[in-house]
Amino acid sequence: MMLTMEHILRRAYPVLPVLVIDDVERAVGLAQALCAGGLNVIEVTLRTPQALEALKVIRQEVPDLIVGAGTVIHAEQFAQAIDAGAQFAVSPGFTERLAQAAQETELPYLPAVMTPSEVLAALEYGYRSLKLFPANGGASVRMLNSFKGPFTGISFCPTGGVTRDNLLSYLSLPNVACCGGTWIAPASLVQAQAWDQITQLAREACAMAGHLESLT
Template sequence: MGLTIEAVLQRARPVLPVLVLDDVALAVDLAAALQAGGVEVLEVTLRTERALDALAAIGKAFPSLLVGAGTLIHPEQFAEARDAGAQFVVSPGLTARLARAADDAGLPYLPAVSTPSEVLLALEYGYRSLKLFPANGNASIKLLNTLKGPFTGIRFCPTGGITAENLLNFLRLPNVTCVGGTWIAPSNLIRARAWDQITQMALEARALAASLEHRT
């Protein structure tokens, strides 16, 4: 059996860094900083023209990392991501065409949902690990608690609105495997080449999560 999205998310726990890269020259140094902070899985979003080039550069330099492509909103992007070396793919929603494209590309796929009806649609396509997007603080925590009842066995990766301040509120939920976020490697720190700060933020997130595990 090949790599599954469940294995990807479990390895990513506690945090899947979501990276916005428009300068390929910074990609490898950024990945090195994150790896030094204990990160094993990262997502390069396809929000910039050079995103796939950055993804390919990271994958080549760090074969031990799991590198995925995010913000896939067009079916053709799935094959493009696969050909660039993506090992998993993430989208901000789910449609029939995207589900078919994910199957055709043969990559582990994390589609996003934000309502119970969208969870039902994802279940119809066979997905049991889902991205919750956007994750809007306390409202999303209440939603995840509500979803526990009717959707037993479904696990989530909340993304979009996660910060160091609310990280533990999400991670302590039993139906949350990990969270995704840009705060560990924000664009301003990437542009400033503040690699030590990015490493420290990754280490702090892992330490917070470890403290939670030790209390349970």
Template sequence: MVLTMDDVLKRARPVLPVLVIEDAGLAVDLARALYAGGIEVLEVTLRTPRALEALAAIRQALPELLVGAGTVIHAGQFREAQEAGAQFAVSPGCTERLADAADAVGMPWLPGVMTPSEVLFAIEKGYRSLKLFPANGEASVKMLKSFKEPFSGIRFCPTGGITADNLLTFLRLPNVACVGGTWIAPSSLVRARAWDQIAQRAAEACALAASLEAGAA
């Protein structure tokens, strides 16, 4: 079965943790903590020198997880991420060159958008699952609500500014598949090896989302 970005976001709900890993030696313990808290999909951002090494380590140790590469901003990074074992890629924006590179390697890609024109460009390139970035508070909630009618069938993953406090506000929107965020595993807790706290944050996010789904049933 071919993995699609829609599949990734469905499995990621409620939250796709955005991980900035400075020490690759901590990557597997971090992933295990998140998995213990109910997380099944991770995004390792390519913001640190050892990010690809960390991604590869997680893929080898925990094949039950879906692991993607985030902050993909150069075309060549798609191939590098794929070779490291990434199963999908995430970018803060959407350009012709990045779209072509994603297509060339056949990797599910979550391009970032912020304006109606950017959403239209992504749709024209064949993308139906998009990252809204940055997602800052009530203004982004209003934007997503305004996108619902003209962009029916498009699913969003808001990222950048999501916290435990506004998690449900975004997840209640019908065109939000999941959210992305760093608050579950911030660099400070990772450096402190606070695995129990990270697992607890993940479990709390999943419990909040579960309460929302139960209320809608």
């Protein structure tokens, strides 16, 4: 089955971990810990020289996960991500050049927006799954709530400012498919290879989301 961004975000619920990996030796343990906690999709950001190799190793060793490349800011990174085995790409913004590169490679793509005009620009390229970045707490919750009216049928993945404390504020919105987050795998726990603790953070997020669903 060919993956679409809509399918990927549904699988990512409730949290899409946003990972910065600077040691390939830790990549598989980290991915396995998140998978054990109930998360199905991860984003390996292209912020370190080791990122592409880490992505490749995770794809090989943890086949149950859907793995994407994040922080894609140059058109040529789409081809690099595909070569490493990425199943989708995420950007911190939206440009015509990035959209064209994504379409040329046919890689499922999650561009980021912050304003209504950026949402309209993304819609013109056919994108109906969008990242809201940066997500700044209550202000972003209110913005997403206001987007429900004019932007029907659009799903958002707020990222950058989502924490355990405000996760449910976002997930309770009908136009939020999932949330991106770094708190689920903090650098201190990754460096300590505290995989059990990372698994627990993932389980807690899933449990919180499950409780929310039971109330609706």
